[in-house]
Amino acid sequence: MNWTTAAPAVTTAFLSSLVEGVEALTIVFAVASVRGWRPAALGTLAGLALLLLIVVTLRPLLNRVPLHALQLIIGVLLLLFGMRWLRKAILRAAGVIALHDEGIAFATETEELRDQARQHEAQLNWLAGLASFKAVVLEGLEVVFIVIAVGAGRGLVGAASLGALAACLVVATFGFALHRPLERVPENTLKFAVGVMLSAFGVFWTGEGLGVLWPGEDLAIVAIAALFLLVALAAVALTRRRAGAFP
């Protein structure tokens, strides 16, 4: 395995999984605090099993798609996905939209579950498990997509999966050691970095799918990412300055 090629893919998978892992863990903690660890753990395990099934089903299908078509499809999806992340991260960094707060997410989810407890006491274990399951599947789907997207074009799905797995272990270890949601993780900075990397991968793979031979081959991803970072930082600075000029 060539590390010049693998490092951006593994790093992107690791950082994005860190963000998604923190968000999923917040919901799982909320479920556990209202209804105990049994439904939270069962929902989490069921969610992980479904994600594993999706990966196992998708992987052989990917091998059947011609490489250029695969690069183009994944490239376009990455552009849509990555630039959506980056846009939101820029707007949050500039103060246009509110930052995502794990403390508020935890309180909201806990309150919703307590509300359901008052209305459907008999079904609460089931509803709590479902909330945990939904959080793991929704956040996990994004991780699965990112792992496949950054890894498939160069046969790095295995390496990217290891990056994602390492991030999940880090989140779980810190979460269970602290026994509360991880509020201090600089989530928007991570989202900003991941948005930049995913957008760069998107341009790179779409270009390859269109027959572009990028100068420097895989190293071009780093140069493209640097350009995205530059434009994103400029957008943050300009938006902040405008907000200062017209408060």
Add this chain to the structure above:
Amino acid sequence: MNVLVAASQTLVGLFVDDGSLAIAILMIVLVSGIFSILMPDMPLVAGAMLLIGCLAVLFANVMKAAQD
């Protein structure tokens, strides 16, 4: 049925948040793709169009969102 609709909405939501950004990205890809087919000897120009187009679209979209 409701579950399927909710699942597909969630799936689309992964890729499309601001519709105008998604459409602009697809237009850039389309134009770069047409250029690469019409001018197969200049693939790097298609790559540059793609890269610069995406950067410009992102910048313009953020500026517009901040103004609104």
